[in-house]
Amino acid sequence: MTTSTAPLDLLRGTLARRPALPPLTPTAYARAHATYEAHSDQRALLTTWLASTVADRLPGAAARTVLSVGPGDGSVDAPLASSLVGGRGPLRWVVAEPDPVVGERCRARLAQAVGPAGSVVLHAGPFDTVGETVGAEQVDLVLAVHSLYYVPDLAVAVAAAAARLVPGAALVVLLAPLEALCLLTEAVDPASHRWWSGDLPDALAAAGLRGSAVRLPGRLDTTDCFDPGSPTGREVLDFLVGADCADLDDVARGVLLDALADIGTRDGDRWSVPHPVDAVVATRV
DSSP: OOOOHHHHHHHHHHHTTOOOOOOOOOHHHHHHHHHHTTSSSSHHHHHHHHHHHHHHOOOOOOOOEEEEETTSSTTTTHHHHHHHTTSSSOEEEEEOOOOOOHHHHHHHHHHHHHOOOEEEEESSSGGGHHHHHHHTEEEEEEEESSSSSGOOOOHHHHHHHTEEEEEEEEEEEEEEEESHHHHHHHHHOSSSOOOOOTTHHHHHTTEEEEEEEEEOOOOOEEEEGGGGGGGHHHHHHHHHHSSSOTOOOHHHHHHHHHHHHHEEEETTTEEEEEOEEEEEEEEOO
């Protein structure tokens, strides 16, 4: 690796002089995502938080409807739904997932989770067109787990979510704060995500919502990234930067690893970096 007093600035400058890294194919993205999640404790933290929080928001035996924005393959939603089935009324889960193949996988997993008394509706499209499938249906909870990076306008998306909430309902958002790890991703590809964490309070207020937030302090194990022969390390690095790093030359890869080491902590032979997520529950003012 190289040495620099400003690793992130050096990374930006180094990559600016090279062709843009190619995006991950859908298959490579899914594989890298799974590997990345396996190297982080964040999923366990947010799953535990969600189960407790959503259970508190949906008490009693009444029938309830959840609208989930961009849940991917349902790896978070399905366990959450399973945890809510016992002792409650039937659950209706509306899924807005742009990828129809992934969305169908999510629908199938949720159908099993909610059981025969529940129902699942898939809108195979972005959240801003969900009305094409469910009209103006109102819901008891809108859930957005790591999905608001991809909406074109945060204020519009939050207002649309707020408009669907029945009295007493909540919008639950999990969103990465724009801190060290996200800044590294942004340095590689500024257009890969829209980091809305700092804008979310204003968007909530404009929609007539007030949010309370907690930060879940996850960590990502990056040890394998520093092993050039590790397939899992390559996948973690690819997902971390949101692109295929296979074509990086040795100099650029060294600069990238310097920037990763700069935000990390070493414990013996293991490296890790902070991998936090802000968990927000917003209700009408």
